[in-house]
Amino acid sequence: MEITPLLWGVTLTLIIGLLLFDYVFHVRKAHTPTIREAAVWSSVYIGIALVFGLIFFAAGDHQHAVEYYAGYLTEKALSVDNLFVFLVIMASFKVPREYQQKVLLFGITFALISRTAFIFLGAAIIERWSDVFYLFGLALLLVAGQQLRGELTGDKDGKDEADNIMIRLATRVLPSSEEYDGDRLVTRVDGRRLMTPMLLVMVAIGATDLLFAFDSIPAIFGLTQEPYIVFTATAFSLMGLRQLYFLIDGLLDRLVYLSFGLAAILGFIGVKLILHALHENNLPFVNEGQNVPIQEIPTLVSLAVIVVILAVTVAVSLLSPKGRALRALQNAERYAYRYTMLAEDAPEEQRQAAAERMDRWTSAAERVSEKHRDDLLDHKDRYSAIIREAYEARSAAEARRRSGHRPH
Structure with missing residues (x-):
């Protein structure tokens, strides 16, 4: 299938149109989406992404179809992981729930713009220096190792500190009001024009998203070097992410082993990139500058590996003792x-x-071990207070029923 300027134009029009549709019809009026609304629109966006891949099959371009689906799954998994950090930032700014989808949509739009820039930059670098795949591969192996180390040791301070720096910079450098003014980005306080926390959280999310591009873009270039496939897989993985969040809200937290799965995927793609770099080697100190006769990993195998890793990650997260403990709590x-x-x-x-x-x-929840309670409950006092308040309300309701009192 030939990638023509016309095809690029049609695709860009489609994606921009979907974004504008979201802004005009979904987030213009602040509200919390219902489960039904989130389910319908998540299905629509995922359906569009899956049907898009079938176009390559219909054109007889099976290689690009497999590359697209492998890239889409990888980027979707990484995007879901990004949602965790977005939620931490929104919690730090105490974003009201009805405004969260607007913040998420901004984050998705900024991610799409920034990653598009990185895609074209990466494609230009690859065209002029193919040995950059060594750097991409090593970078992904490093990210995978750090992510795995953080999960095994419980030390995630590095990532959290990066997010906190973005939040502190946004709050210190930019003059802002202390209170939200609806979903407005700018407000007036005592005659002064100030940014609202709504704008600050968007700035913090946008700045943080730049960090994610450094593992997202090398990962998909490890699956395909066609810029059009890289762009469309990335774009469609981001589209509908806002609705997906509200659909699986609560399930996100239950994917307790998602980081292990992502570390495995990034590590696998890192190895794939290094094998590709060896196969196309030009470095004089490696095999005297000659290509290394080594078997590369076919894209179809890559797709199968990614699907299996994601399926195992979700199953283990939901069915493991830790996953069941989190569900109970x-x-x-x-x-x-x-x-x-x-x-x-x-x-x-x-x-x-x-x-x-x-x-x-x-x-x-009472049967959950103390170890799992310590690991899974960030705010034990708040958790206990909610449970205690509920049982106090139940006792009061039973007392009213026994006394025959009927509330007015």
Whole structure:
């Protein structure tokens, strides 16, 4: 399939159109998407991405089709991992939930723009110096090693500190108000024109996203060197990420071994890049500047490996003792909070059903080992307070029922 300027133009128009559609119809009015809304639009965007790959098959270009799907899966997994950091930043700025999708969409737009620039820069470097694959490969192996080390030792201070630096720079350098003014980016306080925290969180997310490009772009260049495939796989992996977040909100935290899976994928692609670099070697101190006769990893094998790693990562995360422990703790907190939100005049059947769900998951949470509690609960006091408040509300409701009191 020939990659023509017309094809580039049509593709860019499609992606820009999808972004504008999101801005105009989804985030212009601040709201928290319902599960149904998130599910429908996540399916639409994922469907568009999958159908796009079929165009290559229809044109008989199976190689580019496989490269596209391998790149799309890799970039999608890395993008989901990026959501964790975006959430940390939004929590630091206390972004109201109804405004979070606007912040996420900005982050996605900035990521698309910045990564497009990196893609064309990377393609230009590769065209002039093919041995850059050695650097790409070593960089990915280093990132994979650091990520694995952080998970095994529990030392994630480096990544957190990078995020904190971005947050501190945004809050110190830019004059801003202390309170949100709806979803406005600029407001007036005592006659002064100031940036709102809404703008600050967008700046922090945009700056942080630049760091992610340094493992994202080399990773996909390890699967394909065609700039069009790199761009489309990256773009479609980012599209719909906002809706996906609201759809799997809560499940994100349960992917406790996602970092191990991503480390495995990045390490695998790093090895693939180095093998490719050896096969196309021009360095005089390696095999006297001659190509090294070595078997490269076919793209179809790469796609299979990535699919298997992601499937195993999700399965182990959800079914492992640590994953089940996190599910119990999260659900105990979730259903306890929901019980406290019941109106005093809620029907007895509804209250009883909510209490049964709360009891079930609280009982499961009580069986979680102390080690898993320490690992999984960042705010034990807050967790305990929510559970305690729910049971106090239940006791009060039962006292009212026994006394025959009916709330007005």
